[in-house]
Amino acid sequence: MTLIRRVATARDVAAVDALLARSYPVLLKPDYPPSVLVTILPLISRAQPSLVTCGTYHVVEEGGAILAAGGWTRGAPRGGAVTPGLGHIRHVVTDHTRTREGLGRRLMGDIISEARAAGMRRLEALSTLTAEPFYAAMGFEAREAVDVPIGPAGLPFRAVRMEAVL
16 A cells, blocks of 8 residues: 555544554553553543644555654644744654554654745754654754643643754
8 A cells, every 4th residue: 555645634633533542552651650641641642633734734644544643833832932943843643553664754754844845944842752762863852851731730741852953
């Protein structure tokens, strides 16, 4: 079958939601304690419809099945400010049964190219501990460990702020 990368639409929200829900528990398990995952996974394993439909969020599909998703935005996560020339990598995931096949690398390469063409000079990612080596392989450098507040209660989730100069 042929892999297709395309801009996500509103029709993809449920499939991205399912991808996050089935893959994050498996992918994050080696790097986070069960006490963190039990509270955080229900909050981060949900697709954000406004992000999926923003026009800079993409899916990789094969035979109609979404195998990877991710994108970038000008605005920072959680409604943060727009900084000229700075883009933000958002909610990147690959199906846990299809890692190490180049799907994430292909998707990120396209995201980086698109952001550069849109005038971004830097990209920032709030990476999970699990994804830090992936982002490093894509040219991102770790800047600092951060606790990202998740959900209405602001539960802390350990992440790494990473940056790439385009």
